Amino acid sequence: MTSSDQTKFVHSPADIPDDWFKWKDKDPEAAETVSRPSLSYWKDAWKRLKKNKLAMAGLVFLVILGILAVIGPILSPYVVTDQNRPDQFLPPSIDHWFGTDSLGRDVFTRTWYGARISLFVGLMAALIDFFVGVIYGGVSGYKGGRTDSLMMRIIEILYGLPYLLVVILLLVVMGPSLTTIIIALSVTGWVGMARIVRGQVLQIKNFEFVLASKSFGTRTPRIIRKNLLPNTMGPIIVQMTLTVPNAIFAEAFLSFLGLGIQSPYASWGVMANDALGAILSGYWWTLFFPAFFISFTMFAFNVLGDGLQDALDPKLRK
Amino acid sequence: MLGYILKRFAVMVVTLWIIITLTFVLMVTLPGSPLNEERTTNETVQANLEAHYNLDEPYYIQYLLYIKSIVTFDFGPSIKQPTETVNDLLGRGFPISFELGMATIIVAVISGIILGIFAALKHNGIIDYLAMTIAVLGISIPNFVLATLLIQTLAVYWNILPAATWSSPVHMIMPTIALATGPMAIIARLTRSTMLEVLTQDYIKMARAKGLKPWKIIIKHALKNALMPVVTIMGTLLAGILTGTFVIEQIFGIPGMGKYFVESINQRDYPVIMGTTVFYSAFLIVMLFLVDIAYGFLDPRIKLHTKGGD
Amino acid sequence: MEKILEVNDLHVTFSTFGGTVQAVRGVSFDLHKGETLAIVGESGCGKSVTSNAIMRLIPDPPGKISNGTIEFKGKDLTQFSQKAMRSIRGVDISMIFQDPMTALNPTLTIGTQLVEGLMEHRKTSRAEAKERALEMMNLVGIPNPEERFKQYPHQFSGGMRQRIVIAIALICEPELLIADEPTTALDVTIQAQILELFETIQEQTGVSIILITHDLGVVAKIADRIVVMYAGKIIEEGTRKEIFYHPEHPYTKGLLKSVPRLDIKGANLIPIDGTPPDLFSPPQGCPFTARCSMAMEVCDKVYPLQTELSDTHKVDCWLQDDRAEQLVAQAADKT
Ligand SMILES: Nc1ncnc2c1ncn2[C@@H]1O[C@H](COP(=O)(O)OP(=O)(O)OP(=O)(O)O)[C@@H](O)[C@H]1O
Ligand SMILES: [Mg+2]
Numbered sequence: 001m002t003s004s005d006q007t008k009f010v011h012s013p014a015d016i017p018d019d020w021f022k023w024k025d026k027d028p029e030a031a032e033t034v035s036r037p038s039l040s041y042w043k044d045a046w047k048r049l050k051k052n053k054l055a056m057a058g059l060v061f062l063v064i065l066g067i068l069a070v071i072g073p074i075l076s077p078y079v080v081t082d083q084n085r086p087d088q089f090l091p092p093s094i095d096h097w098f099g100t101d102s103l104g105r106d107v108f109t110r111t112w113y114g115a116r117i118s119l120f121v122g123l124m125a126a127l128i129d130f131f132v133g134v135i136y137g138g139v140s141g142y143k144g145g146r147t148d149s150l151m152m153r154i155i156e157i158l159y160g161l162p163y164l165l166v167v168i169l170l171l172v173v174m175g176p177s178l179t180t181i182i183i184a185l186s187v188t189g190w191v192g193m194a195r196i197v198r199g200q201v202l203q204i205k206n207f208e209f210v211l212a213s214k215s216f217g218t219r220t221p222r223i224i225r226k227n228l229l230p231n232t233m234g235p236i237i238v239q240m241t242l243t244v245p246n247a248i249f250a251e252a253f254l255s256f257l258g259l260g261i262q263s264p265y266a267s268w269g270v271m272a273n274d275a276l277g278a279i280l281s282g283y284w285w286t287l288f289f290p291a292f293f294i295s296f297t298m299f300a301f302n303v304l305g306d307g308l309q310d311a312l313d314p315k316l317r318k
Numbered sequence: 319m320l321g322y323i324l325k326r327f328a329v330m331v332v333t334l335w336i337i338i339t340l341t342f343v344l345m346v347t348l349p350g351s352p353l354n355e356e357r358t359t360n361e362t363v364q365a366n367l368e369a370h371y372n373l374d375e376p377y378y379i380q381y382l383l384y385i386k387s388i389v390t391f392d393f394g395p396s397i398k399q400p401t402e403t404v405n406d407l408l409g410r411g412f413p414i415s416f417e418l419g420m421a422t423i424i425v426a427v428i429s430g431i432i433l434g435i436f437a438a439l440k441h442n443g444i445i446d447y448l449a450m451t452i453a454v455l456g457i458s459i460p461n462f463v464l465a466t467l468l469i470q471t472l473a474v475y476w477n478i479l480p481a482a483t484w485s486s487p488v489h490m491i492m493p494t495i496a497l498a499t500g501p502m503a504i505i506a507r508l509t510r511s512t513m514l515e516v517l518t519q520d521y522i523k524m525a526r527a528k529g530l531k532p533w534k535i536i537i538k539h540a541l542k543n544a545l546m547p548v549v550t551i552m553g554t555l556l557a558g559i560l561t562g563t564f565v566i567e568q569i570f571g572i573p574g575m576g577k578y579f580v581e582s583i584n585q586r587d588y589p590v591i592m593g594t595t596v597f598y599s600a601f602l603i604v605m606l607f608l609v610d611i612a613y614g615f616l617d618p619r620i621k622l623h624t625k626g627g628d
Numbered sequence: 629m630e631k632i633l634e635v636n637d638l639h640v641t642f643s644t645f646g647g648t649v650q651a652v653r654g655v656s657f658d659l660h661k662g663e664t665l666a667i668v669g670e671s672g673c674g675k676s677v678t679s680n681a682i683m684r685l686i687p688d689p690p691g692k693i694s695n696g697t698i699e700f701k702g703k704d705l706t707q708f709s710q711k712a713m714r715s716i717r718g719v720d721i722s723m724i725f726q727d728p729m730t731a732l733n734p735t736l737t738i739g740t741q742l743v744e745g746l747m748e749h750r751k752t753s754r755a756e757a758k759e760r761a762l763e764m765m766n767l768v769g770i771p772n773p774e775e776r777f778k779q780y781p782h783q784f785s786g787g788m789r790q791r792i793v794i795a796i797a798l799i800c801e802p803e804l805l806i807a808d809e810p811t812t813a814l815d816v817t818i819q820a821q822i823l824e825l826f827e828t829i830q831e832q833t834g835v836s837i838i839l840i841t842h843d844l845g846v847v848a849k850i851a852d853r854i855v856v857m858y859a860g861k862i863i864e865e866g867t868r869k870e871i872f873y874h875p876e877h878p879y880t881k882g883l884l885k886s887v888p889r890l891d892i893k894g895a896n897l898i899p900i901d902g903t904p905p906d907l908f909s910p911p912q913g914c915p916f917t918a919r920c921s922m923a924m925e926v927c928d929k930v931y932p933l934q935t936e937l938s939d940t941h942k943v944d945c946w947l948q949d950d951r952a953e954q955l956v957a958q959a960a961d962k963t
Contacts, residue, residue: 013933013949020926021951023959024917054451160333160553162602164561166340169595172583173344249460256462256565258584272463276569279470287470291463299458306454520730526685527725528745528796529717538744542735618735618780 045234048311055307058300065297069119072112079109083264092285099285101271102278103264110266111289117267118248118297121182125247126240128186133193134236140194141201152198155191163188167250171259181260185247196239200232234312241305245298252294268294319621322614330607337599341592342384346377366395366403367589388600393593398585404593411575414484415563418574421494422559426501431545433502434509435536438544441514449506456503462565465496469569482571493570497562501555505548513544542616549613553606560598632803632836633659633682638696640677640686647908651677653860654696659804664830664837666847668883669857672904675840678857679806682838683723684713700804718745722797726809728789732781738792739777746799764795767832768825787818794825798833806838811846823850845887848872853940856880859904859915866941876935876943879916914946922947924955 255269473481765773
């Protein structure tokens with residue numbers, strides 16, 4: 001039972017000066033310093049996100065991409081749809097930084113135009129999912145009882161629908177365009193969000209109930225706003241972040257199939273499709289740039305979503 | 319278990335009914351559909367259409383007969399190739415697509431699980447970090463991009479694999495890799511996270527306290543529990559693989575159902591699009607049902623539950 | 629009596645991102661054959677880490693036995709390879725975990741989980757193993773063992789599961805059984821039944837038991853000796869009588885006040901104020917100082933020397949010093 005390290009210098013009680021044997025003053029400060037400075041939820045999460053290098057790299061990439069999507073097409077002297085047959089398949093050069101495609105269009109300009117489309121589709125899909133999901137999931141969770149179980153049954157059934165097939169069907173019938181893509185994606189995409197929102201609403205309700213029964217009184221709304229809402233927002237934000245790459249993929253996939261943005265307008269999917277024949281002849285740049293940006297944009301959103309998930313998880317919070 | 323099966327079956331039937339009704343409504347009501355257009359120029363085509371969709375009957379009869387045709391595996395005519403029906407195309411294309419799909423699933427499941435287990439066992443090590451970065455990349459690179467990159471490098475640049483068609487096992491390599499990488503990455507990530515969770519469970523500690531060998535603990539105690547969530551996402555993965563075959567077959571020139579489907583989209587051959595969509599949707603929904611049943615058998619809590627319910 | 633286990637100056641650390649946790653800091657105790665030793669202390673004081681260390685089940689990394697010896701029947705387990713440990717685990721030393729709901733694998737039958745240890749170590753056939761398993765199920769009081777053998781954990785109640793876990797632990801006739809909070813997750817009546825079961829089993833098999841708990845009430849009936857842990861150290865140990873009737877350490881006294889008593893109606897539970905110290909940088913003096921109502925200046929500065937009050941009763945507290953006793957006497961005079 002004798003501990004080795006701390007008793008090194010004390011071999012017998014005689015080594016202890018007599019005047020150490022007096023009652024310790026209770027200092028009130030000691031108790032206060034114990035309660036460590038409590039960071040706000042968001043600051044805390046941000047601090048943890050910053051430690052995740054991959055997620056931060058993703059965030060930086062997305063910010064730069066966003067800026068270039070806005071100013072990229074302006075920077076370039078070419079117009080997205082401008083064809084110039086004699087300039088067909090020029091490799092990257094001072095004039096055409098990313099080269100030109102089969103119709104002599106500037107790949108640099110088209111890439112940033114494609115970035116606009118991808119980011120727009122991704123963000124719109126996430127926003128619409130969010131609103132529909134919050135309304136549906138919110139009502140379901142808040143009402144509870146029969147309404148809830150009916151609404152959840154409906155979700156269970158919708159979950160089983162092969163959504164990309166439904167989207168293809170809708171696009172075939174409504175005709176391809178950016179608006180129809182966004183509508184088609186939102187018609188099928190909100191289900192996951194609604195489930196999550198419902199779960200979070202149930203959690204809040206439960207907590208409200210617990211608090212009320214413990215009569216915290218006027219502090220209840222404050223606790224919900226300060227502690228609970230941020231915690232429940234976490235999974236919703238993560239879901240939104242992960243919706244974006246899915247929507248970007250869906251747009252590119254559909255455009256690739258000829259159901260999305262139509263040539264001569266550019267989207268990364270359209271550009272990849274146009275490049276299909278060209279790469280066999282060695283015009284790698286026509287494929288490389290859209291392929292690189294679509295992959296890395298999705299990669300960035302995915303690692304950012306993973307990072308947010310870790311950073312916002314209240315369970316990990318100490 | 320019986321209650322569980324019945325419940326899943328009911329969900330399946332309702333989902334099937336929704337998809338059938340949706341296609342019917344779209345066909346009949348929306349502008350752009352051939353059933354509402356001016357009469358087509360080709361008489362055979364017109365006759366085929368009228369015969370299949372019973373255009374001279376009232377809507378509700380049309381609807382009932384449409385359901386009947388689908389239940390009896392008749393997916394309708396083509397308007398671009400008057401002599402062909404969707405069933406003909408399916409008969410020719412589906413076996414090939416099925417082969418591609420099966421090859422993909424086998425590759426994705428096996429490699430994904432192995433990768434995920436390794437990452438979990440070497441948690442926080444270099445292998446884990448590397449495997450998971452590769453997995454996120456795998457999720458992020460769209461299959462059609464990967465396919466074209468593979469052609470560009472393996473076929474065009476190094477010329478070690480054939481770029482197109484589906485004539486021998488060697489031809490199957492590139493399309494399968496292109497299609498399997500995404501699902502593999504998803505399975506690897508899921509396996510890793512569930513495996514990590516399972517490994518912290520008390521019953522694993524208990525197995526160690528019994529003095530069992532580590533590999534026995536992994537295989538007998540950890541693996542089954544870790545793989546159950548993988549079973550639950552198989553339905554979703556299958557849907558992804560199936561839609562993936564559309565572009566992969568197109569890119570590699572594989573004469574599967576996906577290629578016909580994309581052609582029908584490009585030619586706006588509506589009856590073929592509808593017929594194929596219904597067929598594939600039904601296929602997926604039935605698969606989803608089978609996956610649920612398989613899950614029920616794996617989980618003794620469901621298997622032995624007599625009253626049904628969840 | 630023969631000593632079966634002797635733990636000496638055991639130190640266990642965990643290296644984490646936040647720093648090194650000194651979970652166990654110099655623990656020594658011993659255990660005789662057929663004895664029941666209770667290890668008591670608040671959550672986080674290192675009870676489970678100590679018992680996992682004996683089984684060599686500390687996850688490494690991040691954990692490490694950084695110092696000390698664990699002698700089981702004269703052999704130092706800290707020197708054993710993991711392979712050698714496997715022939716000890718489940719055979720000579722068995723362990724029971726806190727939550728019977730999670731200690732059994734939900735996808736395997738009770739039978740499989742019962743026999744696998746036996747088949748691994750004794751190389752018996754499945755039929756033989758099953759016979760022995762049924763015997764064990766009888767011993768721990770499972771009705772209809774034949775039928776229950778084929779069932780899955782979810783078909784058992786919590787108390788029944790814990791009985792199964794005990795049967796699994798005992799099937800190879802170990803000499804030492806470590807039970808880590810075996811009753812915490814159960815309700816009170818079941819708790820009593822399980823504790824009774826421990827007594828019966830000990831009578832029949834002569835197994836030595838280390839019983840870990842944070843509730844002194846649980847051990848009142850069955851522990852021969854009690855070890856009180858706080859912040860990774862043993863601060864007092866003694867026979868059951870000594871600890872219950874003559875506790876010396878303020879922490880032990882505090883623990884006793886927080887035991888629910890059935891005999892005194894309406895007796896208030898008095899929990900100890902405050903929380904244990906951070907084990908990343910444990911205080912150099914007595915770790916209980918900050919929560920102690922009788923803290924002296926010396927307590928902050930130097931860890932107390934051990935005082936032996938009897939052969940069996942030992943305590944680490946400066947209040948045992950003569951000079952402190954004068955202080956206490958003065959305080960008593962004033963009031
Ligand atoms: N794997 C680990 N990594 C880091 N720290 C650990 C680990 N396992 C235990 N610890 C730390 O060791 C200390 C002692 O933990 P231990 O589980 O032994 O407590 P305990 O006395 O069993 O408490 P309880 O009554 O809650 O079971 C705790 O502070 C804990 O944080
Ligand atoms: Mg413990």
